[in-house]
Amino acid sequence: MLSGCDGRHNWMAGAGEESAQVKTLFIVLMIGAGVIWSAVVGAAIYAHKRGAHPNLEREARQFVIWGGAVLPTVLVGALLVWGLIILRDITADDGDLTVRVDGERWWWRVIYETPEGDVITANEIRLPIGQRALFRLTADDVIHSFWVPALGGKMDMIPGRETTLTLTPQTLGSWGGLCAEFCGGAHALMRFDAIVMEPEAFDTWLAEQAEPAKLSADNPGFEVFQAEGCGACHTIRGTDAQGPVGPDLTHLASRDKLGAGMWDMTPTNMARWITDTHEMKPDIDMPPYPHLNGARLDTLVDFLMRLE
Ligand code: CUA
CATH class of the missing domain: 2.60.40.420 (Cupredoxins -  blue copper proteins)
Structure with missing residues (x-):
């Protein structure tokens, strides 16, 4: 857990709508797990302290039914439903802008879809603050995983298949992105910056990226x-x-x-x-x-x- 505490990679920073949802789910999940653990251990201690008793068998059955089945089923079931709702939200197939990212060994091919056509870049993703970016993810060779912890959830990139993920950044800055699936020799060196900008600055940047290189003829x-x-x-x-x-x-x-x-x-x-x-x-x-x-x-x- 401590390894996630670096500011740029801190998933608890809540710098995006999606990571804030994941953070809330995590806290509630920990509280839920704490309630289940306390109830089960509390009941076990109570049963131990009571010792032999004429109603022992009936009480033991109650303990198993409530502490071992009903309470965990209700709590874990509720958390599962909530988790699935968040998963549906953060993989929904819509956004204010669409970015296709291909995982390669060991870098990222980045393609912004615009009305004027695709804008191709690599290894750096810039996003406008407050807008929902839809990522269409795939991989060229082996399975990679796309993750900007501070902004949102992570998603596998699978050759021959397309997965989706949305990120809605809420805090300006340069956030750390990385590959979260072991993919070979340079896996640990497969990173990128996710730079959150004001929308006007982002539009200017994207327009510049769409231009061909400015070079003199004899270079x-x-x-x-x-x-x-x-x-x-x-x-x-x-x-x-x-x-x-x-x-x-x-x-x-x-x-x-x-x-x-x-x-x-x-x-x-x-x-x-x-x-x-x-x-x-x-x-x-x-x-x-x-x-x-x-x-x-x-x-x-x-x-x-x-x-x-
Ligand atoms: Cu790509 Cu690990």
């Missing part, structure tokens, strides 16, 4: 990018780089973090990510480029850091 960094084959896996919209395998890099530098929510987006981390990829994140599909160094590496990093 030495982009030449390195293409010469090293980065464009075979990554897309930079507005250029020849249209690889569908890895995260979309069109607005890479607009994200707070690098490597799926793991490291600050700085030139130093970016350079290390390119040369020592597997030291930073073992087992991932992206190969390291240890031969890149000096001016060539600087040029590439400078180019990537300008993808805002």
Whole structure:
């Protein structure tokens, strides 16, 4: 339980409507469990203290019926119904905006559905405060689980199937998101930021994300990018780089973090990510480029850091 007490990942922070519901359910569940436990243990102590008694058999039967069957059935049944109602609410198939998220090994493909078409990004989810976001979740390879503890419930992401979850954030800030299902080598490094913004700021951000990359025609960094084959896996919209395998890099530098929510987006981390990829994140599909160094590496990093 204590591991959930970090502010950004605290499910009891109640920073979203759904997490507030889960928190209330948890507290009531604990009280309900406490009542059942006290009643059963209290009755057992009472029976022990009475000792031998002419009515012993009848009392024992009463004890089993009320303490062992009726009370737990009523309380647990009520909690179950309440839990199912919350589950129905937080997986309801409607929202003010729709975001599709694909779990990949070990990062997140994020697609906002807008009237003008899909807006593709990765590893960072921004949400407008007070609006109900519907998440359509699936996975590309193995089972992952999508969880922003401070905002709401968690939901499995299953290959070949779509699951849904809603988040209605109520508190501005950058909340921690993570994969909550063991999915292989870099499972513990599969994270993302869920950034809650004012609606106007969110609209501006989404409009910027929808734009192609703003680059000058002859860009030495982009030449390195293409010469090293980065464009075979990554897309930079507005250029020849249209690889569908890895995260979309069109607005890479607009994200707070690098490597799926793991490291600050700085030139130093970016350079290390390119040369020592597997030291930073073992087992991932992206190969390291240890031969890149000096001016060539600087040029590439400078180019990537300008993808805002
Ligand atoms: Cu993906 Cu654990």
